[in-house]
Amino acid sequence: MASLIKQFVNSICSPVTIFTFGTGFLILFLSFPKQFTSKWVSGPLAILGIGFFLFGLTDPHFRKIVTTPDNVPIVALLFLMAYFTWYAVRKAVRNDERLAQGKAPIEKEESEQKVLVFPYLIFIEFVVALFYAIMLVIWSLALKAPLEDPANPTISPNPSKAPWYFLGLQELLVYFDPWIAGVLVPTLIIVGLCALPYLDRSTKGSGYYSFRQRRVWVTGFLFCFWMLWITLICFGTFLRGPNWNFFGPFEAWNVHKVVPLVNVNLSDYIFIKWLGIGLPKQWFIREAPGFLLLGVFFFVPPLIAAKTFCRKALQEMGAVRYVVAAFLLLMMIAVPAKMYLRWAFNLKYLIAIPEFFFNV
Amino acid sequence: MADSQSQPTAIKPLTEEVSAPGRRKFLSWFALAWASFAAATLGAFSLVGRFMFPNVLFEPKSTFKAGYPDDYEVGMVDSRWKEKYGVWFVRVAEGMYALSTVCTHLGCTPNWLETEDKFKCPCHGSGFYKSGINFEGPAPRPLERFKIGLADDGQILIDKSIKFQQEKGEWNNPESFLTV
Ligand code: FES
Numbered sequence: 001m002a003s004l005i006k007q008f009v010n011s012i013c014s015p016v017t018i019f020t021f022g023t024g025f026l027i028l029f030l031s032f033p034k035q036f037t038s039k040w041v042s043g044p045l046a047i048l049g050i051g052f053f054l055f056g057l058t059d060p061h062f063r064k065i066v067t068t069p070d071n072v073p074i075v076a077l078l079f080l081m082a083y084f085t086w087y088a089v090r091k092a093v094r095n096d097e098r099l100a101q102g103k104a105p106i107e108k109e110e111s112e113q114k115v116l117v118f119p120y121l122i123f124i125e126f127v128v129a130l131f132y133a134i135m136l137v138i139w140s141l142a143l144k145a146p147l148e149d150p151a152n153p154t155i156s157p158n159p160s161k162a163p164w165y166f167l168g169l170q171e172l173l174v175y176f177d178p179w180i181a182g183v184l185v186p187t188l189i190i191v192g193l194c195a196l197p198y199l200d201r202s203t204k205g206s207g208y209y210s211f212r213q214r215r216v217w218v219t220g221f222l223f224c225f226w227m228l229w230i231t232l233i234c235f236g237t238f239l240r241g242p243n244w245n246f247f248g249p250f251e252a253w254n255v256h257k258v259v260p261l262v263n264v265n266l267s268d269y270i271f272i273k274w275l276g277i278g279l280p281k282q283w284f285i286r287e288a289p290g291f292l293l294l295g296v297f298f299f300v301p302p303l304i305a306a307k308t309f310c311r312k313a314l315q316e317m318g319a320v321r322y323v324v325a326a327f328l329l330l331m332m333i334a335v336p337a338k339m340y341l342r343w344a345f346n347l348k349y350l351i352a353i354p355e356f357f358f359n360v
Numbered sequence: 361m362a363d364s365q366s367q368p369t370a371i372k373p374l375t376e377e378v379s380a381p382g383r384r385k386f387l388s389w390f391a392l393a394w395a396s397f398a399a400a401t402l403g404a405f406s407l408v409g410r411f412m413f414p415n416v417l418f419e420p421k422s423t424f425k426a427g428y429p430d431d432y433e434v435g436m437v438d439s440r441w442k443e444k445y446g447v448w449f450v451r452v453a454e455g456m457y458a459l460s461t462v463c464t465h466l467g468c469t470p471n472w473l474e475t476e477d478k479f480k481c482p483c484h485g486s487g488f489y490k491s492g493i494n495f496e497g498p499a500p501r502p503l504e505r506f507k508i509g510l511a512d513d514g515q516i517l518i519d520k521s522i523k524f525q526q527e528k529g530e531w532n533n534p535e536s537f538l539t540v
Contacts, residue, residue: 152443153446153469154442154443154444154446154461154469155443155469156468156469156470156481156482156483157482158471158482159482159483160468160482160483170483170484173465173466173483173484173498174484174485174497174498175498176498177498177500178465178466242482243471243473243480243481243482243485244481244482244483244484244485244497245485255473256473256475256476258476261485261487261496261497262495262496263495263496263497348498354500354501354527357500359500
């Protein structure tokens with residue numbers, strides 16, 4: 001029975017299924033936030049998650065991966081993130097209901113009661129600080145920092161993993177050229193987060209939890225954080241093994257696992273497979289389909305949206321903020337879209353101009 | 361806030377004569393602070409810059425002799441110089457070539473997998489054929505080849521300072537391949 005479950009989990013585990021399932025669940029969760037945060041749904045889900053984890057611990061490989069000192073924080077992160085997401089959405093649901101009834105949010109009532117900073121707040125902070133100090137001491141005693149041999153440029157450990165907080169970017173490096181995954185995307189994350197308060201200037205929902213009042217932004221943020229950051233970190237931490245191959249959680253890390261991954265560019269698909277005429281010599285003809293595709297992707301949806309369902313948003317935001325917001329949203333879709341293309345079609349580049357070192 | 365401002369305050373409003381010299385003095389202090397900050401930063405950066413030019417550089421020589429062509433088995437990828445010089449020797453029937461062990465993606469060192477007949481990088485999974493051509497994973501271009509030739513004593517001579525890149529068509533250069 002146990003081995004059947006393990007086999008089943010291993011066989012359905014792949015980047016595509018996890019990413020699709022995760023996104024699907026997130027959408028479901030945000031479509032029915034009230035139901036999902038009620039104890040009848042969230043309780044069993046939590047038991048299921050913890051139960052799966054405990055079940056996994058009986059497996060030697062799984063245990064080895066999750067108890068590696070480097071990986072323990074990621075396990076904690078996964079559970080903590082789930083808890084905090086649930087907590088925030090539950091608060092938001094309660095406030096949304098109150099607002100719908102014409103009442104003020106809970107935070108308004110709470111802020112009307114006053115207690116003294118000293119001793120009430122200071123005391124709590126002191127206890128928390130003590131707790132953390134003790135926890136860190138125990139942690140540093142129990143989990144040894146992984147010290148390895150002196151660095152040697154001709155030996156890369158297999159697999160070579162970045163520090164955990166970079167594993168998401170390392171995973172992106174599989175799908176994008178270094179200048180995109182290492183420079184453009186991180187910059188956009190930082191700039192995008194800085195831009196959020198300027199893009200969404202609605203004063204509604206400031207100072208209290210709410211979901212209904214800024215659905216698009218909360219959804220976008222949760223998608224980026226959960227799917228494009230946490231999930232990718234978990235891929236890198238738990239599921240990427242030797243030679244950066246993808247392994248199921250109960251699959252032993254076999255150095256000789258062979259995964260067919262031969263890459264094909266968009267130009268190969270179009271000119272060789274479909275038109276059957278061979279690659280054109282000039283790069284601008286060869287890569288025209290890729291440029292066209294990207295152009296359509298980045299220009300057509302915002303234009304159509306501006307004419308139709310986003311007309312009001314455009315009026316409220318003005319052209320500049322609308323364009324910036326549209327660009328950020330499209331990038332948020334473009335990153336996983338290209339990852340899907342790689343998973344599904346082994347597509348390497350939409351635009352590949354090695355002549356100028358420009359590959360997208 | 362608003363009503364506290366409208367209340368008359370005990371502080372006498374500053375007159376123009378009082379505030380003007382004060383402001384000027386403040387500005388000069390400000391300028392001094394900025395100047396010393398800039399100077400300190402500059403000094404710190406110049407110290408950092410000094411580290412860019414170390415007194416001694418422990419770099420292995422870029423040319424080395426790698427034994428005789430017969431030391432290498434035909435059809436095999438030889439890793440004996442990988443650790444010291446970062447070079448793979450690939451011996452094929454017609455001759456041999458020297459591949460750089462630096463992944464063209466971000467510079468990790470791939471491994472030669474004998475059974476799978478490919479080089480595979482442990483960092484993001486780029487794969488290269490025995491020839492050095494990239495075929496899977498994110499590496500944007502093939503592994504580089506080094507200049508290879510024969511020394512006067514018949515030993516193989518590698519010059520790592522001269523590289524040949526396939527995507528620039530440089531593998532056609534006779535110096536990138538040793539015919540034996
Ligand atoms: S460094 Fe080799 S695949 Fe990234």
